[in-house]
Amino acid sequence: MYCPRCGKTFQSLQHFCSSCGQSLAALEETKHEPDFSGPIPAAAPKMPSLKTFLEYRSKKSDERLNFSCQKRKVKKKEQTSKVQINIGIMSLQKNIMKPVRGKTLPLILDPDTDAAGLHGLAVKKMTDFNSDMDEGPYVLIYPDTSEVINIPGTSTPFNLREYKMEIGKTYNRIALFICLESDYDKGEQQDASDSDREVFVRRNRGTEVDLADTLPWEPEHESTPKSTAEKTRASYQSEKEEILISDTDDPNEGTSQSWRNTATSVPDTPSNMTAVRSTVNPLYSTYTQLYAPIAIDEDEDGSQDFNVVPISADPAKEAVDTSISAAHIIENLADAIDHNTVSRFNITRTNVWDGAVRGFRRSTFCEKSDLLVRFTDDAGSVEEGIDAGGPRREFLTLLMSFLQSRPIFEGPPQSRYLVYNAAAIREDEYFMAGKMIAVSIVHGGPGPHFLSRDLVNHIAGQPGFCAHVTDVTDDEIGRALSEIELAHSLKSLQDVLLKHSSMLQTAGCFRHVSSVEEKHTVVAEYLTWYTIGRNHSVIERFKDGLASLNFLDALCQHPSVLAPVLCHTDKRLTSVEVERLFLPQLSPAGSNRRTTETVALSFWADYLMDCEEQGPVSLEELFMFITGLKTEPPAGMTPHPCVTFSQETIYPMANTCANTITLPLLGTYASFKANMDFGIQNSPGFGCL
Structure with a gap:
């Protein structure tokens, strides 16, 4: 007899096994005599069948598929959960509904929001950010002043996603407005009386x-009486x-x-x-x-x-196009930009031009793609900034500054014109310069602001030429033209013309003069040839580059609006303009933090006036620190600049992508100004102060 658990043999039946402690009572009830002659055979393991394996593989395959599908759905939902549009305010001005300048704010919401939900969010956003808002109720309206109820041209109730598909614009290009219901009713009555x-x-x-x-x-043969x-x-x-x-x-x-x-x-x-x-x-x-x-x-x-x-x-009035702004024209041109593709630029601030040329000549570059710019510092490491608009604006600002000093331009710094350069012809630099200017303006960067007014008028097909002898950089030609202008008698004028006959014959303006006054005509004809005529081929190539993103067509259609974007202007930033442009984000009224923020806001206004008076930091440097631009671009500021406050730092911090500056909360203006000057002067790049 043996133990069925451990195999120990016994001479007689026991109640328990002395080796493993197993109860042997079950052996008493068996009717079959066990075979003690040989060892106990091991039980053969049960092998899985083919049917069991196929069921297991099918189950695991379903798990993998369900896991992958669920992960993709969650990721897609996270990417498209929120969108951003623009909300502004309209008011009744001289019986006409007009947008209020400086009151446009970004609004983040769900793309499936209906008219009622959008109305509530828009009113709340405006009332939170503007303490001077009038008492409602308010009406949500389209840019054409019609109420937002249905999608325009259809009977479909308003839905933001469907409205975006209907107008064919990206969400950040959509602009809606709110206005007082009383103003809206008056505007409707005015429209009804007009119709x-x-x-x-x-x-x-x-x-x-x-x-x-x-x-x-x-x-x-009859006339009308005078009365x-x-x-x-x-x-x-x-x-x-x-x-x-x-x-x-x-x-x-x-x-x-x-x-x-x-x-x-x-x-x-x-x-x-x-x-x-x-x-x-x-x-x-x-x-x-x-x-x-x-x-x-x-x-x-x-x-x-x-x-x-x-x-x-009145021809003089018709020459000035006041029906449209430069920002609106550039906004329409920017609709051609595909925000799903990017053109990459790797830029070093010590040699911006070299990195820009590599980027524009890359085979994958397309002016209709977004610009993704990464800066490298002096040590060669990539800065930590992520390009959401700030690095791109700084790159375009630096590019326009470097372009002004290129050898393809001559003349005074504020009135440059194109000149023929053999090396630039081989490198096709004229076409590239025109494309850089068009890309900078349409992509939200600055204009060149250094081109000659005569050159811009010629490119836009406009009459008028007012060049001066001082614009000529060649000393010998400048002296010759000055001698012609200073001739005081007919005899002296004829002698001077004969003296410089070879120079005048080259330009085709050598002539016989019969009066002293003709000297001005001779000088004007030579200057026209000197700046425009002899450089005709390179000007045409420059125009080919400007045609990128249809900017040249827009310039020819609206020369009075877009010409100031290319030419120099004496208008400079003022402290009042900057203070009005940046909206403060204050804590709730009555709180202790609101009191300290109000003090910092007064320091901010005084600091702007100090910058305007040419202190250690100029207004242009301050604007560059916050936005990556030296002045407000032709396309306008997107998103709208704002001022925030922080107790965690004693130096200013800027987010150029969001156009936001964070001011420190300090006790005295002296420490505030010193820390502002130090922080701005020691902030050369992104990712650091």
């Missing part, structure tokens, strides 16, 4: 008509008769005969001519003044009287 046109039929004495609208047809205009205006004031015609009337109802029956008080005779005047908005009045047709009134006998409307236009 309901009232037709006035007035009777005039004889052939007198309103000269402000029409000119009467006069028979041949016609005065009598006409008096007649209009005393004998005006009105007939109101509603726009809701059926346009097909009635004929010309029924119209005459309605206006029975005005006989249809040559002695009582009728004039029809429509009360319309000022824009339409301007249009009718410029493009007024000839009014023809046919009598029953077939004769015709012509009332000719005079066209008066």
Whole structure:
């Protein structure tokens, strides 16, 4: 007999095994006599079948698929959870709804937000950031002042995601506005009065008509008396008769005969001519003044009287385009940028031009892609800044400064013009310079602000040339032109022209003069050839580069708006402009922190005035420290600059991507100014102060 657990043999049946302690009571109940003759055989392990293996593999495969799908869904949801749009304020100004400047703020929200939710978020954002907001209620409106209820042009209720797909813009280019409900109602009433046109039929004495609208047809060999205009205006004031015609009337109802029956008080005779005047908005009045047709009134006998409307236009006023701003034009050009692709630039501040040339000549570069800029410091390590706009703006600012000193330009520092350079022709530098300028302006960077006004006018196809002898950098040519200008008699002028005949013949302006005054014409013709004519080929190549992102077409269409972006301007930053541009983010009113922030805000205003007075730090250096720009760019500031406060540092901190400066909370203005100067002067790069 043996133990079934450990195999120990016994001579007689025991109650428990002396080796393992197993109870042997079960052996008493067995009816089969066990075989003690040989060893106990080991049980064969049970092998898995093919069916079991296939079930296991299928289960594991399903687990892997479900795990991968769930991970991708979560990642996609995190990427598209929030979007950013722009919210502004409109107010009624001179019976016209206009946006309030400096009140546009970014708003982060869910892309599936409806009109009601967006309205609440917009009002809360504006009231939180603007303490001077009027009491509501407010209305959410589109840029065309229509209320946000449905998607424009459809009956679909407003949804931000569907609205973005309908207008074809990115979320950060979408701008909506809020306005007071009272202003909105007044604006609607004004629009209704503009749309309901009232037709006035007035009777005039004889052939007198309103000269402000029409000119009467006069028979041949007869003249109009001098007092016609005065009598006409008096007649209009005393004998005006009105007939109101509603726009809701059926346009097909009635004929010309029924119209005459309605206006029975005005006989249809040559002695009582009728004039029809429509009360319309000022824009339409301007249009009718410029493009007024000839009014023809046919009598029953077939004769015709012509009332000719005079066209008066001021060329000087038409030359200035005030209907659109440079920021709006550049915003439309920036719609062509694909924010899903990037063109990379690795830049060293000691040699910005070399890194820029490598980036623009790279085969993967595309001006329609976002610019991703990384700076390396003097030690060769990459700075810690992530390009979300700040490094790009600083790179474009430095690039425009380096471009000004390139040998393809000559002339005064503030009025440079293109010159022929053989080495630059081989490197195609003229095309690259034009492309750099177009890319900088459209991508939110600065303009060059150093090109000659004459060069820009020539590129834009505008007349006008006002170059001076001082613009000539060649000393010998400058002395020759000065001698021509200083000639005081005809004889001396002829002698000077003969002396410099070879120079003048090269430009094609050597001529015989018959008066001393012709010297100015000779000098002007030579300067035109010197700056434009001899450099025609390189100017054309420069224009090819400017055509990138359709900037050249926009310049030709709006020269008066975009020319100041390229040329020098004497306008400088002021402390008042910077203070208004940066919005403070203050703690709740009544808190202890709000009190200290108010003190720091007054220090900030005084510091701006010290910078304006040419202190250790200028306003341009301060603006560069905060935004990466020396002045406000043509495309405007996005996002809107703001001021924050911190007790954790004694030096200023800047986030150029967010256009934000964090001010330290210090007790005295002396320590505040000293720390501001030290921090700004010792902050050469990103990732460090």
